[in-house]
Amino acid sequence: MTTSWLGRALDRHWLIYLVVCATFALHLGMLSVFPRIPVELDQGVFVKQGKRLAQQGLVEWKYNARAPGYIFFVATNFLVSGEDRLGFVRVAQSALAATTAAALYGLTQLAFTSIARRRRQVIGLLAALVYAVTPDYLFFSQTVWAEAYFIFLLVLAFCFLLRAFRQEKRWYWFLASGVLFGAATLTREFLILFAAGFVPLWLVLTHLPQWRAGVARALVFLLGVILVIAPYTYRNYVNLQAFELISWEGGHTFWMDTALALTPGTTKRALRPGLRKLDPATRNRELYARGFELVLAQPVTWVLVKANEPAKIWTDLESNLFVYGAALKLIVPQGAELWRVGLRVFWLVLLDLIIIGVVLAQDSRAKLLWAFYLLASIAAYFATHYQTRFRLPLAILFLPYAAYSAVELVRMLRTPGALATLDRKRILVAACVLLLVNWQALPVVAAA
Structure with a gap:
């Protein structure tokens, strides 16, 4: 499969070191491509609150x-740099991107333990390389949005969790993965559904019939999550004299998105004034109650309207580089139509490879974990809304499957009779899913 020098480079990890260094250089190079990123949209909130927290x-x-x-991360960078230097934040996020590439390589080794080591190394390198050069990830590592930081925590948390699962006697890996998932939950609150619900369920299911061992490891994992979130919940209790797990963003987003979906003619501007009148101690609960009241009044309409949000995972293939670059007036889309169409095609091809890779992969336990994360994400998008940038943390976890698919397809084409050995049921499933996704996505790509 590989020549002697390539095999030696893989065994000594020279190539992944090279990819990690290249990732850092490419992301850092975006400083010259976009020397100044306007602090607009949600970025302004992170910068403003980062300054306040540091002070x-x-x-x-x-x-x-x-x-x-993410506000903690921004404030820490301001404290280290001695002033509110956004350039320092961008350099720090470039370093996080390089670390993410290394973690993605490690995650690939843990996700595909059933295949040959050399082939596994090639798959990991390919996944890390695709991440390193994808324009969407390059661009977001230079903005003051939470994506680069959240992706770093998420990939590392998955890596630690699978490491714990593969080496079950070392309980501290479960604790460490719980800590990382807790930190990621403090960055994106929707992750609490996955960290506190689906991961413990996955640990119990994958240890059957020895369910007690699964429960014990799930409890250790949850302890790690609690160790991170509980201090901040206590801080909220001291400030509000009421229980609030992390923030009131969840209730606010759920109520506003539900009201916009079920009340024709309503705008965000019309809804915002009412928020200021709510008691801060009960605001989150009250907003959730208002949202559920609207849902119960029109349950069928709500389901039909909100079903479009998760579907955007495979129909909204616009590149984040163009969506947010144009919003920040850094890019003029009209002058780069070829690039725009090319990136849409790239995301569609990547989506197809992911589907094939998931179907072909043999380790059902690892796939179940990924399926639970996808389900948690879909639930969050269904309850609130989907944005183009939400694709980035979802896609990076599935990059190992896209790389696996590419390597396997090349191997099958080069090996006589390899295609005949494939399970026909898997081929049928892959064909049906590919047909469904491309039937909906191709018109979107063509519309570019």
Whole structure:
């Protein structure tokens, strides 16, 4: 499969070191491509609150409108740099991107333990390389949005969790993965559904019939999550004299998106004034109650309207580089139509490879974990809304399957009779899913 020099380079990890260094250089190089990123849209909130947190400290800082994880990261960078230097944040996120590439390589080795080591290394390199050069990831590592930081935590958390699963006697890996998932939940609150619900369920199911061992490991994992979230929940209790797990962003987003979906003619501007009149101590619960009241009044309409949000995972193939680059007036889409269409095709091909890779992969236990994460994401998008940038943390976890698909397809084409050995049921499933996805996605790509 490989020549002697390539095999030696793989065994000594020279190639992944090269990819990691190239990732850092490419992301850092975006400083010259976009020397100044306008602090607009949600970025302004992160910068403003990062400055306040750095100046006031956690005790005096009263903000709780968003999950605080990324604000902690921005504030830490401001404290280290000595002032509010956004350039320092961009360099730090470039370093996170390089670390993410290494973690993605490690995650691939843990996800495909049943295949040959050399082939597994090639798959990991390909996944890391695709991540390194994808324009969407390059662009977002230079903005003050939470994507680069959240992706770093998410990939590392998955890596630690699978490491714990493969080496079950070392309980501290479960604790460490729980800590990382807790940090990721403080950055994106919707992850609590996956971390506190689906991961423990996955641990129990994959240990059957020895369910007690699964429960024990799930409890250790949950302890790690609690160790991170509980101090911040206590901080909220001190400030509000009421229980609030992380922030009131969840209730706010759920109510607003539900009201927009079920009340024709309503705008965000019309809904916002009412938020200021709510008691901060009960605001989150009240907003959730209002949202559920609207849902119960029109349940069928709500389901039909909201079903379009998760479907955008495979129909909204626009590149984040163009969506947010144009919004920040860094890119003029009209002058780069070829690139725009090319990136849509890239995302569609990547989606097809992911589908094939998931169907062909043999380890059902690892696939179940990925399926649970996809299900948690779909539930979050269904309850609230989907944005183009939400694709990035979802896609990166499935890059190993896309790389596996590419390597396997090349191997089958080069090996006589390999295609005949494929399971016909798997081929049928892959064909049906590919037909469904491409039937909906191809018109979107053609519309570019």
